[in-house]
Amino acid sequence: MKILVQKFGGTSVANLERIELCAKRVISTLEKGYKSVVVSSAMAGETDSLINLARQVSSRPPEREMDMLLAIGEQRAIALFAMTLYKLGYPAVSLCGWQIPIITDNVHTKARIRKIGVRRLLNLIEEGYIPVVAGFQGITEDWEITTLGRGGSDTTAVALAAALKANCEINTDVSGVFTADPRIVPSARKISKISYEEMLELASLGAKVMQIRSVEFAAKYNVRIHVRSTFSEEEGTWIVPEEEVMEKVVVRGITVDTNESRITIVKVPDKPGIAAQIFKALGDAHIVVDMIVQNVSHEGYTDMSFTVNKTEADKAEEIVKKIAEDIGAKEVIRDDKVAKISIVGIGMKSAYGVAGRMFEILAKNGINIKAISTSEIKISCLIEEKYAELAVRALHEEFIEEIEEFETINDKNK
Numbered sequence: 001m002k003i004l005v006q007k008f009g010g011t012s013v014a015n016l017e018r019i020e021l022c023a024k025r026v027i028s029t030l031e032k033g034y035k036s037v038v039v040s041s042a043m044a045g046e047t048d049s050l051i052n053l054a055r056q057v058s059s060r061p062p063e064r065e066m067d068m069l070l071a072i073g074e075q076r077a078i079a080l081f082a083m084t085l086y087k088l089g090y091p092a093v094s095l096c097g098w099q100i101p102i103i104t105d106n107v108h109t110k111a112r113i114r115k116i117g118v119r120r121l122l123n124l125i126e127e128g129y130i131p132v133v134a135g136f137q138g139i140t141e142d143w144e145i146t147t148l149g150r151g152g153s154d155t156t157a158v159a160l161a162a163a164l165k166a167n168c169e170i171n172t173d174v175s176g177v178f179t180a181d182p183r184i185v186p187s188a189r190k191i192s193k194i195s196y197e198e199m200l201e202l203a204s205l206g207a208k209v210m211q212i213r214s215v216e217f218a219a220k221y222n223v224r225i226h227v228r229s230t231f232s233e234e235e236g237t238w239i240v241p242e243e244e245v246m247e248k249v250v251v252r253g254i255t256v257d258t259n260e261s262r263i264t265i266v267k268v269p270d271k272p273g274i275a276a277q278i279f280k281a282l283g284d285a286h287i288v289v290d291m292i293v294q295n296v297s298h299e300g301y302t303d304m305s306f307t308v309n310k311t312e313a314d315k316a317e318e319i320v321k322k323i324a325e326d327i328g329a330k331e332v333i334r335d336d337k338v339a340k341i342s343i344v345g346i347g348m349k350s351a352y353g354v355a356g357r358m359f360e361i362l363a364k365n366g367i368n369i370k371a372i373s374t375s376e377i378k379i380s381c382l383i384e385e386k387y388a389e390l391a392v393r394a395l396h397e398e399f400i401e402e403i404e405e406f407e408t409i410n411d412k413n414k
C-alpha cells in the first residue's frame, strides 16, 4: 500500500472554497493509486486570533489553558475538510491528536511527539476512509491536550509519514523552498532539491516554510518531503538526504528572523560560575537561548548578552532580573528591535572568505553587527531590525544572484 501524507497549511484552508481545492488535490492523489492521509492546519489567522483572545484575558495565561484553546483551530478545520470530501463522494473521518493517538511530552505550547499509534489510521484506510488529522496537537500520557509550537502541523505531517513509512507532501502558499523568502526578495529562486542539514539550518534561522522540528524528524527517519503550492501543479522542492543533492553551492539560502529579542546584563562580576547560573536557570524554564556574547572584562566586570524567542522574552527577562539582583549586576536591558540575518550552505564547510564577504556587504550598506554566531554551514549576524530587508536583499545579490551570472559565463565558455 502506497501512502502519501498530505499536509495543508493555514492559507490553503483559509475558506470553504479553498478547502474544496485541497480536497480535490487529495482526490487526484487517490486517482494516482495512492492512499492519502490528510493533515490540516487551522484556517488562516485563526491561531493568531485565539492567541489574541487569550492575551486580552492575561498577558501570561497558563500554558495548559493555551493548549486547550489553540487546539480548537485545527479541530474546526478537519471537520470542514472531512465534510467537503464526503460531499465530493469520498468518505473521510476527521481525527484530533488524541484520537490517533499522537502522544507527546508534557511541555505545554511546545510539546514534542514521543509515540504515534498507526492502527486506527491503517484500519480506516483499509475500510476505504480518508483520515483527516488535526495538525499541531497531541495528548500526554496523562490525557492532557498539548500543542507542538507555531507551525507544528508540519511536524505532525512528517511524524505521521515516518510512522506510516510514507512520503510527505507539504502543500503551502509558495511553490517550494526559495533561496530567500520570496515575499522579501522578489528575485529569490526556487531550490529543486535541498539536503536535510541545509533545510534544518534555514528553518531554524527563520525560513518559516517548514517548522524546524519537522525537518529534524525527517532527517532522523529519512522521510522524503515535497514542498509545493496548493494552488498549482508545479513541481516544488524536495527535501532529501545530502547524497541526493547534486548541485553543491556555497550559499544555498539567506534567512531573516525578527522573532528574537536581545537581553543584556550590564556589569556582571566576571568570575567562574556566573554564566552557568544564568543559563541553567533559563534552561530549567525550558527557554531556548540562541546567540550569546560576552564582552572583554574591565576591572572585574563584563557585559553579557543573549537572544531568545520574543514569545519567551518576558519570562527570560524576569528570570534574569532576579539573578542580576542576586549577583550584583548593574541592570538588565532588553532590545526587541533586532533581526538575525543568516547565510546557509553545505558548501561553506570547505569555502574560505565567506564571513569576510558577508561582513563587508553589511558594512557597505551601513549596517552595524551586534552579535555573530557560526556553525560549519551557516553564519548569522544580529543587526537592527529596520535594516533586515535591506540586508537580505544585499546578501542575496552577493551570494546567489552573482553566482548565477558566474555559472552562465562558464557555460558559454565551454
Ligand code: ADP
Pocket (backbone or CB within 6 Å): 008, 009, 010, 011, 012, 041, 151, 171, 172, 173, 174, 176, 177, 178, 179, 180, 181, 182, 183, 206, 207, 208, 209, 210, 253
Ligand atoms: P503554511 O500556512 O502553509 O504552513 P507558512 O506561512 O507557515 O505556510 O510558510 C510559508 C511562508 O514561508 C511563505 O508564505 C513565505 O513567505 C515564508 N518563507 C520564508 N522563507 C522562505 C523560503 N526560503 N522559501 C519559501 N518560503 C519562505
Ligand code: ASP
Pocket (backbone or CB within 6 Å): 009, 010, 041, 042, 047, 048, 073, 135, 136, 149, 150, 151, 152, 153, 154
Ligand atoms: N495553526 C498552527 C499555527 O498557526 C499550526 C500550523 O499552522 O502549523 O502555528
Ligand code: MG
Pocket (backbone or CB within 6 Å): 009, 151, 154, 208, 209, 210, 211
Ligand atoms: Mg507553516
